[in-house]
Amino acid sequence: MTPLSKLSDHELIQSFVLGNTGAFECLVLRHKDKLYTSIHFLVKDKYLAEDIFQDVFIRVIDTVRGGRYTEEGKFLPWAMRIAHNLCVDHFRKVKRTPTIKTGDDTDIFEILNFTEESPEEKLIKKQSHNRVRDMLDLLPEDQREVIILRHYADLSFKEIAEMTHCSINTALGRMRYGLINLRKMMVQKQIAL
Incomplete structure (x- = not known):
């Protein structure tokens, strides 16, 4: 039998x-990092991201068990x-845009499994990730969303276009302008990653 x-x-x-509930557990473990990271970048709140992450899999279970x-x-x-729609629903419900947090929440990159690094490498990586996150927070929402979905969720531009209800060219344009804006910020702030 295949593992x-x-x-x-x-x-x-x-x-x-x-x-076989073990099969579903394997499916969750396979995709949890990409899903959680994407949700966290969209909502910018660790605890809210965890709640939405759980809601995603509750919806998945209901849909699969219901034969749909x-x-x-x-x-x-x-x-x-599903995750994107739940995030949008959350913001519609509270009628506000995501806030930019600079608190002491645990860094998502500490949760992801990396090979063992020296303390110096860990510090440098954490600082780089924090700089990127801070710069992403300064982008317009549509540009930030496309960059997160492309680079953190690893979605294609076709999938991003369908998810954000825009054309592929619009998604590509948002990505292009988002990256241009990130580069400008790096030059202005003299940031080297």
Whole structure:
């Protein structure tokens, strides 16, 4: 029998439908980092991101168990779309835009699994990630969203366009202008990553 980690997303979902809860756990573990990171960058609150992350998988379980899952081979983009919609719903509900936090929340990059680094390398990496996050916070929301979905969630521009309800060219333009703005900020602030 093939180990669960070797199965495709579609095969894991089919196994879960047949009653194998370990298959769903494998699916969550496979995609948790990309989903959580994307949610966290959109909502900028660790605890809210954790709540939305859980809500995403509750919706996924309900949809799969209800026999309504039809995204064969496209689990991650589908789950990302659910996450994005839940983030949008949250902001509509509270009728505010995300706030920029500079508090002492645990850095998301400490949660991700990296190879063991020296304390100096860890400090340098943390400072670089903090600089990038701070600069991302200064971008217009549409540019920031496209950059996060592309670089942190690893979605294609077609998937981003569908998720943000814009054309592929608009998504590409937002990415281009976002990167140009990030470069300008780096030059103005003399930041080297």
